[in-house]
Amino acid sequence: MVAPWVVDDRIDLRTLDLAETEAFVRALGQPAYRGEQLWRWVHGAGARTWDEMSNLPKALREALADQAELGTLTVDQVQTSRDGTRKLRLTTRDGRAIESVLIPDGEKLTQCISSQVGCALDCQFCATAKLGLARHLDPGEIVDQVYRARALLAEVEPGRRITNLVYMGMGEPLHNYDNVIKSLRLLTHELGANLSQRRITVSTVGLVPAIEKLGREDVRPNLAVSLNASCDEVRDQIMPVNRKYDIARLLGAIRAYPLERRRRVTFEYVLLAGVNDTMDDAARLARLLGGIPCKLNLIPWNPHPEAPYQRPSPEAIEAFQNQVKRLGLPAYLRTPRGDDIDAACGQLANRAQGAPVVPLRRRAGRA
Numbered sequence: 001m002v003a004p005w006v007v008d009d010r011i012d013l014r015t016l017d018l019a020e021t022e023a024f025v026r027a028l029g030q031p032a033y034r035g036e037q038l039w040r041w042v043h044g045a046g047a048r049t050w051d052e053m054s055n056l057p058k059a060l061r062e063a064l065a066d067q068a069e070l071g072t073l074t075v076d077q078v079q080t081s082r083d084g085t086r087k088l089r090l091t092t093r094d095g096r097a098i099e100s101v102l103i104p105d106g107e108k109l110t111q112c113i114s115s116q117v118g119c120a121l122d123c124q125f126c127a128t129a130k131l132g133l134a135r136h137l138d139p140g141e142i143v144d145q146v147y148r149a150r151a152l153l154a155e156v157e158p159g160r161r162i163t164n165l166v167y168m169g170m171g172e173p174l175h176n177y178d179n180v181i182k183s184l185r186l187l188t189h190e191l192g193a194n195l196s197q198r199r200i201t202v203s204t205v206g207l208v209p210a211i212e213k214l215g216r217e218d219v220r221p222n223l224a225v226s227l228n229a230s231c232d233e234v235r236d237q238i239m240p241v242n243r244k245y246d247i248a249r250l251l252g253a254i255r256a257y258p259l260e261r262r263r264r265v266t267f268e269y270v271l272l273a274g275v276n277d278t279m280d281d282a283a284r285l286a287r288l289l290g291g292i293p294c295k296l297n298l299i300p301w302n303p304h305p306e307a308p309y310q311r312p313s314p315e316a317i318e319a320f321q322n323q324v325k326r327l328g329l330p331a332y333l334r335t336p337r338g339d340d341i342d343a344a345c346g347q348l349a350n351r352a353q354g355a356p357v358v359p360l361r362r363r364a365g366r367a
């Protein structure tokens with residue numbers, strides 16, 4: 001079967017795991033150990049050109065230049081907020097726009113990455129939902145967001161490292177399950193980027209069978225659940241996925257999820273004025289989540305023109321947080337970042353709709 005990431009007979013090396021890279025190199029008539037060398041360049045060093053692969057023979061580098069790509073994304077826009085948040089718009093080889101965001105917080109630098117072009121889940125408060133689902137991202141396109149961001153940082157903030165990764169950009173990661181799992185394996189491999197699983201979080205709206213499957217994987221990122229309501233009536237309205245997997249079923253899967261010691265599930269709760277921010281919501285939430293090792297992230301809604309909601313007042317947000325804390329839930333307020341740069345997920349890509357399609361890049365090694 002032809003892999004979906006092969007286009008015009010050229011393969012994106014960033015999609016390949018170590019064994020696949022060794023097989024690819026053997027098919028080029030080279031010994032398997034060259035595959036490991038190549039893999040270290042591609043996933044460990046994040047090489048951007050064939051020329052820098054100094055320990056590979058020239059003939060192999062020429063064959064690679066002829067038959068392979070070193071990532072397929074192009075960074076075509078970077079917005080920098082007053083608070084230091086950087087939002088990258090990247091273009092795929094078929095001219096689709098996706099987003100990735102770098103969020104500094106002291107020493108910590110978290111990258112939020114996309115897993116799909118658009119999204120099919122139709123959450124009513126989300127700008128990405130307005131795009132619909134165009135397609136899944138392949139594993140190379142997922143990891144390439146990290147490598148492109150690293151290359152950007154090396155230019156604009158040398159020495160600054162990405163410390164944490166969240167699959168919380170465009171798309172529902174567990175809807176693109178196999179590609180996301182492969183990307184996790186690529187990013188956490190000790191010969192590659194070697195990111196710690198403990199510093200990677202996958203955020204889901206609650207695709208219950210996929211959560212159950214994730215619990216059986218050998219790669220186990222942190223889990224975040226986008227909850228956003230304290231009862232099915234409201235969640236059905238703002239998150240259609242709830243009509244299939246209601247709150248009881250979702251929390252049943254979370255309670256059964258095999259958490260490692262001292263790890264907690266994060267529940268994300270976007271606060272929408274008059275929709276899910278009452279004291280009754282706070283009380284129901286505390287009852288629902290009682291007994292689950294978890295924390296609650298309260299996120300005041302990031303306004304965008306496509307949705308009819310309002311961010312609660314600072315007083316209402318504080319009252320809600322105090323109430324859930326009083327009822328025993330560790331609750332943290334996530335202040336909106338990048339307010340001045342199309343910060344809501346999907347806004348930047350939404351703007352790209354109608355923009356000229358970027359031509360397929362025929363040679364690797366350029367951001």
Ligand code: SF4
Pocket residue numbers: 119120121122123126127128129169170171172205
């Ligand atoms: S919130 Fe996430 S799952 Fe829901 S529509 Fe937006 S991107 Fe998709």
